[in-house]
Amino acid sequence: MTAPTRVSVPTRTSADLIRAEEPVVAHNYHPLPVVVARAEGTWVEDVEGRRYLDMLAGYSALNFGHRHPALIEAAHRQLDQLTLTSRAFHNDRLAEFAERLAELTGLDMVLPMNTGAEAVESAVKVARKWAYDVKGVPDGQATIVVAAENFHGRTTTIVSFSTDETARSGFGPFTPGFRIVPYDDLAALEAAVDETTAAVLIEPVQGEAGVVIPAPGYLAGVRELTRREGCLFIADEIQSGLGRTGRTFAVEHEDVVPDMLLLGKALGGGIVPVSAVVARREVLGVLHPGEHGSTFGGNPLAAAVGTAVIDLLRTGEFQRRAAALGVVLRDGLAELVGDGVVGFRARGLWAGVDIDPTIGTGREISERLMREGILVKDTHGSTIRLAPPLTVTEEELRSALAALKRVLAA
Known part of the structure; x- marks a missing residue:
């Protein structure tokens, strides 16, 4: 019997793969011309074997680096057991995930979802339901106050309260019920809040806007104002949370505990999409069976990886690294x-x-x-964002800064 003839399949180059995407992948992104094929820790490698230091970390989805051993082990272990039941049934991983996340946040209840945008959409629904059921706002009149230059996602409702015309143009009609005020302006926020206000939704640090940090006292002021006016404070920590700013959550820089905390990105360890709304019991308690859901939200694989992420954060190691290396970066x-x-x-x-x-x-500097x-x-004109994995070494960080210096000098 003759051996079968081996057919050699030519390896596609980076240029081949980029060209191949053009006719079949929607043009909703404009990636840098690099095709990543492998990754480990803070480094990625393209199809041709060129190595790059990752200073973006998947917009903070890879806070613990690529393929962190503890997270990969948790995923492998769960893949051998159970991956999905839907929420039609209980699974044996969800309770532990929710318990650990509630403990980490200092809040009571967890609504598991998948993507960051889902967490924001869920928070909008919960805030409105709370306004009608608890606060007594007349049906259909609840408002939510948000900040200009925000980025909370790209669903139709979320872009309804965006001030980025690229995100909005061509996607109307838009969802009503939102009031937009300048970021980091307590007076404007106070003027916008009234008896119909269900919640104030802000990012403790505005990421997409260019890592905009509010003045000291702003977050504490938002907390005091919402408490005084009887509305909810929703902190979108999808990018800023889980160690990125040197604390577990960015609101901790002002010792603030919001009514709702929105998490995502790093919660899935760069392995699976995991997001969550975490809130006080009297807030999330307004939801009843059938009013909200997600087939994949809280699935066993996501819960196993999310629990492993929380275990990494409970040591405090990554928060300390981000704080110490943040000084080097600054x-x-x-x-x-x-x-x-x-x-x-x-x-x-x-x-x-x-x-x-x-x-x-910013695009040219990135290239x-x-x-x-x-x-x-890049983001917004000539601004670039730096957000390396929290596993980056001081030597790697200084190497990236030296490269930036060379590029600017050239």
């Missing part, structure tokens, strides 16, 4: 101000860096850094 960027950097904002291992527009756009083996992402 000091390194400060040295570049006046030499191609016109300003920056940093908290923990997270920074928005404003590049001198005469040197290049030049890519050629230096450093991956970042």
Whole structure:
């Protein structure tokens, strides 16, 4: 019997794969021209074997690096047992996940979902239901106050209260019931809140806007105002939470506990999409069977990975690393101000860096850094974002800063 003839299948290059996407993948993103094939820790490798230091970490979805051993082990272990039941039945992993997450946040109840946008949509529904059932707002009149330049997701309802015309244009008609005020402006917020207000929804740090950090006292002021006016404080910590800013949650920088905390991205360890609304019992308690749901929300695989993520955070190691290395990041960027950097904002291992527009756009700087083996992402003109995995070493961080310095000098 003759052996079968082996047919050699040519390996597709990065350029081949990028061209192949063009006709079949919707053009809702404009990625950097790098095709990642493998990753470990803080490093990724493209199809041709070129290595890059990941300074974006999947918009903070990879806070613990690529393929963290404890998270991969948890996923493998669960894959051998059970992956999905839907919420038609109980599963043996959900209770532990919810217990650990409630303990981590200092709140009472967990509504498990999948994506960040789902968590925000869920919070909007819960806040409105709470306003009608508990606060007594007349049906259909509940309002939610949000901040300008926000980014909470891309569903129709969420872009209804975006001020980014790229996100909004062509997608109307929009969902009513939202009032937009300037970020970091307590007076404007107070003026917008009235007897119909169900909640104030803000990001403790505005990520997509360029890592915009409010003035000291703002978050505490929002907490006091919402408490005084009898409405809910919803903190969207989908990007800022879970160690990124040097604390478990960004609201902890002002010792604030919101009524609802929205989590996602890093909660899935870069392995599966996991999000959650975590809230006080009297808030999430307004939901009853049939009023909200998700087939995959709280699935056993997500719960197993999410529990392993929480276990990593309970040690405090990653929060301490983000705080300590955040000083290195901040000091390194400060040295570049006046030499191609016109300003920056940093908290923990997270920074928005404003590049001198005469040197290049954020996209152009990102592409030049890519050629230096450093991956970042631009936002809004000449601003780039830095958000490495919390596992990054000081040497790697300084290497990235040195590459930025070279790119700016060139």
